[in-house]
């Protein structure tokens with residue numbers, strides 16, 4: 001049984017069924033999960049439209065007359081619905097083709113081997129050999145802020161966009177926060193970002209964060225550094241955000257982007273004897289909980305909250321349950337997960353970070369090439385950013401890298417493959433790449 005039909009759950013269901021398991025998938029909301037409904041898909045669709053709008057402002061340098069694009073909110077909403085619908089139908093078709101039984105309802109453990117499922121037609125208790133908990137997470141709401149879904153928002157209330165705020169305060173400067181800053185400022189809102197540290201994206205390379213901060217300042221985003229929000233109040237049409245250092249921001253809207261909490265509180269995990277840590281299921285490297293036949297994958301496992309990681313965990317769980325780990329099973333190495341931030345420019349990284357290497361006193365070779373020297377970047381009229389590759393000076397093995405620039409989320413795959421397959425910088429240098437292409441900067445950085 002799989003509880004939750006997001007990326008972790010539906011990938012595990014497909015693979016386990018393909019490997020011969022009888023799979024029942026329980027989903028209380030939408031097959032495709034929060035990833036399709038609220039998180040990745042609507043946010044990236046809106047960012048793509050915002051990106052197209054800001055591109056129209058940059059075409060002048062490309063020999064074209066400048067055109068101001070105007071957003072059509074109804075059409076944008078239709079586009080989000082259409083993409084979500086297509087992805088959901090594809091996922092359901094795939095699950096059906098593998099013979100997965102899908103039950104729309106809410107599940108909870110009544111013992112370690114029995115799960116109660118409440119559907120619109122009643123309650124049934126199913127006996128299970130193995131269970132995957134893949135119930136995801138939801139936005140964290142602190143006691144000092146009560147979202148009203150109208151002007152005080154969580155990330156889930158930003159779509160479909162009923163109106164674009166004239167001004168908005170974004171609370172939280174991690175990945176989600178900066179993506180929302182980028183999105184709202186692309187659509188013309190006046191944005192203030194409350195940054196609790198002295199740098200946006202505090203866990204990222206300062207050089208990477210600096211490029212993003214420059215873009216934000218260029219767009220007129222106000223950065224409130226070193227400030228923690230302590231209260232958010234609505235006064236009529238105005239939202240007032242107060243910070244611990246006495247600063248106060250007034251705007252038409254505010255959005256909370258301060259992390260998430262796991263969906264485990266109503267699952268009856270204690271009845272099944274499953275250990276949790278702050279609500280996250282504690283797992284081993286096979287994604288097994290302390291109860292051997294109960295697994296957890298995706299956001300609920302407290303590892304990296306990424307769709308790609310959730311799906312890969314789901315796949316590994318299927319392999320483990322079906323005994324495939326004894327044949328050709330590679331453990332999931334979270335340190336080698338590539339991730340991206342869909343701002344402008346995009347930011348992507350994988351593997352070892354420079355700061356991490358210095359903290360460990362590890363000898364590394366760092367090579368960096370700016371896009372300003374890349375022919376395709378100049379042709380694109382966008383030469384911001386750089387490629388940085390970290391390698392082992394003794395062996396040349398690629399250890400990690402980061403890319404800031406257009407299409408960084410796509411380009412990082414080359415470094416991700418090198419990191420996963422232990423390739424050397426010489427393997428990248430000797431690849432015959434396309435010219436003119438942004439990827440040439442990768443070969444140069446590998447030199």
Ligand SMILES: Cc1cc2nc3c(=O)[nH]c(=O)nc-3n(C[C@H](O)[C@H](O)[C@H](O)COP(=O)(O)OP(=O)(O)OC[C@H]3O[C@@H](n4cnc5c(N)ncnc54)[C@H](O)[C@@H]3O)c2cc1C
Pocket residue numbers: 003004005006007008009026027028029030031032033034035036038039040041043044105106107108134135136137155176263266267297298299300304305306307308309310
């Ligand atoms: C704004 C935002 C943007 C993001 N963008 C990206 C991105 O661009 N790229 C990326 O890699 N990651 C992104 N993420 C993270 C990504 O959305 C999550 O990591 C991903 O959804 C995790 O997948 P999951 O399968 O664990 O959970 P989910 O996608 O949350 O699915 C869990 C499912 O379980 C169901 N469920 C819960 N409890 C029960 C129950 N008791 N019974 C039955 N069903 C239940 C839920 O209804 C849900 O459908 C983003 C997150 C946010 C907040």
